[in-house]
Amino acid sequence: MKRILITGAAGFLGSHLADRFIAEGYYVIGMDNLITGDLRNIEHLFQHPNFEFHHHDVSKFVFVPGDLDYILHFASPASPIDYLKIPIQTLKVGSLGTHNLLGLARVKNARILIASTSEVYGDPLVHPQTEDYYGNVNTIGPRGVYDEAKRFQESITMAYHRFHGLETRIVRIFNTYGPRMRLNDGRVIPAFIGQALRGEDLTIFGNGLQTRSFCYVDDQVEGIFRLLHSDYSLPVNIGNPDEITILDFAKEIIKLTGTEQKIVFQPLPENDPLQRQPDITRAKELLGWEPKVSREKGMKLTYNYFKSLSKADLEKQDHKDFSKYNH
Template sequence: MKTNGTKKRILITGGAGFLGSHLCDRYLQEGYEVICMDNLSTGSADNIAHLIGNEDFHFINHDVTNYIHVGGELDLILHFASPASPIDYLEMPIQTLKVGSLGTHKALGLAKAKNARFLLASTSEVYGDPLVHPQKEEYWGNVNPIGFRGVYDEAKRFAEAMAMAYHRYHGLETRIVRIFNTYGARMRIHDGRALPTFMRQALSGNPLTVYGDGSQTRSFTYVDDLVEGIWRLSQSDYTEPVNIGNPQEVSILDFAKEIIELTGSDSEIVFEELPKDDPQVRQPDITRAQKVLDWEPKHDRKEGLKKTLSYFKEKVKQGSESTS
């Protein structure tokens, strides 16, 4: 990548989100000038409040489905703008499709104009409800394009196709990271995903809601491990998709029990109907990341959850105080 004076410049779309804000922190630590772009539809100004006043950090409130203007040179673009939880993309299905298509097109166009490297945040959801386990990058997936989850799954699959088209046709330097379930501080406790939901319910003394019989599995990655993988991919010369996730697989029922034990809660577990097209298994094969990036997760689930607990305790406390 080229340099601009003594500092490289990076644009992070969705930079006020859970993952985006952690990436802002990391690239600032690595000496970059960071431009954070977010329309705050699912991101939060609170996630980047600690960066305001840093001369190397700039925030632009903008919807990336519209024309993107950034003055000066750019070395790198991380395209992370998108709703990412089922609650969000079921409430904003068209916006989710637009940010995956129009937003990706606008961001790629900017990367081409600036001769910048482009890294796309894709997802394990491109594998759908997989018929191959664990999931390797070569697997094409099992996705229902017209199902409720299709708005997110297909938006990301389309975004991958567009990134590769720009790479092949325009010679643009593109990178694709397929992100598996990630957790840590700055998650929204009402975003509908299993971990924040279980944490909120357990810390509030409410029953934990498990869908189906809880036998479906997930693999949870601590956010610091994910950020390290993304950093390494952004600095590498590898152009094919790379899974970044923790292969430590757990059933949702066992995971709920772990959260109850971790929080010391007396909460019970209740069962509700499984949502349509909910993946039955999810586990990354990280062989490619190990070989290409010399990366693997450093935190096991127990350690990562302990690090995250204090954050959720504070968020639940704030929520209870605001409603009292």
């Protein structure tokens, strides 16, 4: 039985990846320090014979007994609200955490896939974004703690690949959504759905003409699964190229929820990207992958998930104490 370590396993994407690899017959070792993760995302796996969980911060030395075939490094705050509240921890998990896991992969002779992001492109001057584009990033801006952590993560991963011959994979994840996201974490979809559920007006930052491209979580997991098992070591965009303005998307949310909220506008945050659309040519050619789930279907599934949660569950999602981690 193949053994895989998934860091950030109690998070949104990490928990879905744990489900997928369990379903594929792997023994899954989940690891998370629960800063932004939630044990409720993986509690259904606790009694599974092929799953174990380690409560640990990968920014500190990582030890896993036994053999490892694969490592998926998904431990990092991924939403603006989170990484702006814990900027130092965000930098540490992208640098120290990645270094620790690359070292573990080398000791275990394991293949490692690291989760990078479309944020490495910053506020792009090239559209759509290809993997060959180097980006337009403000290193000292408030978003730089996340952007630069991910850029460094890619650099050290490629250094280990080239210098040590380590089997590495890099996925650049574009906006992904689905069940188990946290409401009000600063990302567009959970923010809009949270406001709709509370009967509040939908808040758009800027004029709403900035664009995003949303990929449903099942499609994202499929792309990551294929990339891990490919022979390609350079970064690969995994996202949905179906681009939409935030203003039009807000109108879709109002239609989906059957509510009559107004749309209100607030100033655009510093360095917030104005365009985001992946070029997925590389993923199509190398992996035979492209997204299958339409935004209409994916949003219905996501909205129904949030509607199914109790009021207490919704409130718990929004209370995270970051004070002890920012050091």
